[in-house]
Amino acid sequence: MPDQLVVLENISRIYEGPNPVNALVNVSASIQQGDFVSIQGVSGSGKSTLLNVLGLLDRPTAGKYILNGLDAMHISERERTDLRCYYIGFVFQSFHLLATRSAVENVELPLYYRGINRKKRKESASKAIEKVNLLHRSASFPATLSGGERQRVAIARALVGSPKLLLCDEPTGSLDKNSSDNILELLEELNETGLTVIIVTHDSAVANRSKRHLYVVEGQLHE
Amino acid sequence: MNRIKYKVSKGTEQRKSHLRIKDAIYDAFLGFARNPTRTFLAALGTIIGVGTLVSVSGIATTAKQQVTSQFNSILATEITVSDNSVGHIPFSAQERVMHIKGVAHAGISWQLMADVNVARDLSVSGPQQFSTTLPIYASTPDGLTQMQADIITGRLFDKGNERRFDRVALIGSIAARQLGITSVANRPAIFINGTPFTIIGIVTGLFGQPSALSSIIIPASTGLDLIGSPYAGSYLGHKINEKFITEKSNAVLQNSSAQEPTMYVTTAKGAAGVVGKEIAYAIYPQNVNALSVITPPGPDLLSNAIEGTTATLLILLGIVALVTGGVVIANTSLLSVLGRTSEIGLRRALGARRKHIAVLTLLEAGCIGAIGGMIGASLGVLATVGVAATHTWTPVLSYQIIVMAPFVGAIVGILAGIYPSIRATRIEPVSALQH
Structure with a gap:
């Protein structure tokens, strides 16, 4: 297993249009396996674009991106999907849970795309939901869960496929302080088990819980 | 830098995103079973279409049988003999x-x-x-x-x-x-x-x-x-x-x-x-x-003649009904896709390929069409029996039409779901997740 899980070299992302926007400018960074990194920046600084690039949801205009030793830059859309499927877990500010699926069914969702049968999906989803201390609410639907519980379900969904990289986009942005603390504690615990966690946030209090701090200012990355 | 050959592997096992058809069907089932209102609205077109087809078929067949027996009892017993x-x-x-x-x-x-x-x-x-x-x-x-x-x-x-x-x-x-x-x-x-x-x-x-x-x-x-x-x-x-x-x-x-x-x-x-x-x-x-004897057309001839006319009417009405149903399904599916942009983006982020999204959308449309076909066929049978009872006729209905109705509904649903599924596959996760 390579020590460097993520390597970015001179990554640029330009949004074309009548007035082109340089969202990322020559961003270079490397993130080790087991790091707990926060990426801070004001609105429009480019931090979300950086997260999208890291999560293979967006393709950089130029540069080099190595994920777990694999060239993630010159690959097809299908191959990027495969990498997302097996290597990356996502946690979003607005949870993105399916309203008509129970907590455990939401957690199961990534496993559909790994060809795992229903029984094993249930088992894995239950384990993941147990890991976030929400087993007692596994049959509940999102509408009946609190904000903190929903985010725990979302984290369980991100963990169920045992990813190497957990990308969190403002994971506490929609939560009260108590729930935020609980979520951050959970992320710290997960990081202590060896999971690489990257949090994008504009909240310094959240960023201070990480071991390493990166800042995006006008598309440029500073440490 | 040389391109690193792409291979996501775990040991010797090739690790690619893939979806078993069994799981896709279950996923689609959950999709429409947990959204009864959306499912009903989407199925409404097929219900109307297949219902019309079955009821028109049933009523026409029943009427044809009635006409035939009436004809037999009156005109089909008259023989004209004239000189030549x-x-x-x-x-x-x-x-x-x-x-x-x-x-x-x-x-x-x-x-x-x-x-x-x-x-x-x-x-x-x-x-x-x-x-x-x-x-x-x-x-x-x-x-x-x-x-x-x-x-x-x-x-x-x-x-x-x-x-x-x-x-x-x-x-x-x-x-x-x-x-x-x-x-x-x-x-x-x-x-x-x-x-x-x-x-x-x-x-x-x-x-x-x-x-x-x-x-x-x-x-x-x-x-x-x-x-x-x-x-x-x-x-x-x-x-x-x-x-x-x-x-x-x-x-x-x-x-x-x-x-x-x-x-x-x-x-x-x-x-x-x-x-x-x-x-x-x-x-x-x-x-x-020496004489010219004119007998009425036999029941078979008469029946075939009426059936021919009825069949043409049925085909026309059936096509109109099914096209209407298809348009409604297509419209509802498209609205559903647009309304589920965020979900589709999420699925793509979690590892779903474009084809997995297409399969899910088509399966949902097909299943909704099949459900619509079943409900429509049932309503069509009820309508036929109702009309027959009102006129004190004997209801006559081809069982093939009833058996085929869910399949016809499924086919209409799948055909109608093609365009929405194409639209669904074009949804980019990065923009969808911003919803």
Whole structure:
């Protein structure tokens, strides 16, 4: 297993249009396996674009991106999907849970795309939901869960496929302080088990819980 | 830097995103089962389409069956026998035909003379007044039945009148108005070419010979006695008028009939075909081609003809109904896709390939179509039974249509889901997740 899980070299992302926007400018960074990194920046600084690039949801205009030793830059859309499927877990500010699926069914969702049968999906989803201390609410639907519980379900969904990289986009942005603390504690615990966690946030209090701090200012990355 | 060969592997196992069809079906099932309102709205088009198809089919088939049986019971029992250039209908034909098994009634009628001077007698022995020209028909009593004569007032002539060569006559309702006859209570008299006749009834109906409404109808034997054979002394005088032929030959020649006799035969249900073949042998055993025998179309022919018409109607209505259903499904599926942009983006972020999204969308549309097909078929059956019960008909419905309905619905759903699924695959996760 390579020590460097993520390597970015001179990554640029330009949004074309009548007035082109340089969202990322020559961003270079490397993130080790087991790091707990926060990426801070004001609105429009480019931090979300950086997260999208890291999560293979967006393709950089130029540069080099190595994920777990694999060239993630010159690959097809299908191959990027495969990498997302097996290597990356996502946690979003607005949870993105399916309203008509129970907590455990939401957690199961990534496993559909790994060809795992229903029984094993249930088992894995239950384990993941147990890991976030929400087993007692596994049959509940999102509408009946609190904000903190929903985010725990979302984290369980991100963990169920045992990813190497957990990308969190403002994971506490929609939560009260108590729930935020609980979520951050959970992320710290997960990081202590060896999971690489990257949090994008504009909240310094959240960023201070990480071991390493990166800042995006006008598309440029500073440490 | 050289490109690193792409391979996401765990040991020797190739690790690629893949979705088992079984799981895709289960996922699609959860998708529509957990959204009953959306599913119902999406299925509504197919419910209407398939429901229309099944009910139209059922009602048309039921009506066809009803029409066929009605037709069989009325028109399909009527045989028409007329002259051709080879031979003539002998007067005895009626009696001969009645011996054929399956014959219910037989009657002969013909137009005796066209435009004969007919005058009404206003007093018992007074002068003739209200003179006009009318056609004269001759008919046997059974012929009146075949002509569907309905009596307005008075009575029809009978076999007794015929046997006695009575100078009695029926007058059609139009002719009665022309002559100012409204009642036969006083036994009004008319003169046909100077010969007195007593009017015993005013008739209407006459659907078998509508032109007789404006004519005088006299017994066939009286016609023969008075005028003679329409064939100027040939077969028609076989029995009754045999003695008159000679005496009246001059009159026959002078007053040749305006129309050759026609024999109408009513048979029992389903016997028309067999009776039609036997009639010629019964009347002209020496030359079966001497007469023209017209039998009604058989039940199979009739049924096929009606079925052909019904099938065309069904196909047109079915296509319209299904296209409507398809458009509704397509519209609802498209709206559903647009409304689920965030979900589709999430699935893509979690590892779903574009084709997995397409499969999910198509499966949902197909399943919704199948559900719509089942509900539509059930409603179609209910509608058919309801309509049949209202008319006290026996509902007749092809089971194939009912069995095929869910499949038709599924196919319509899948076809309608193609465009929405293409739209779904174009959704980019990065933009979808911003919803």
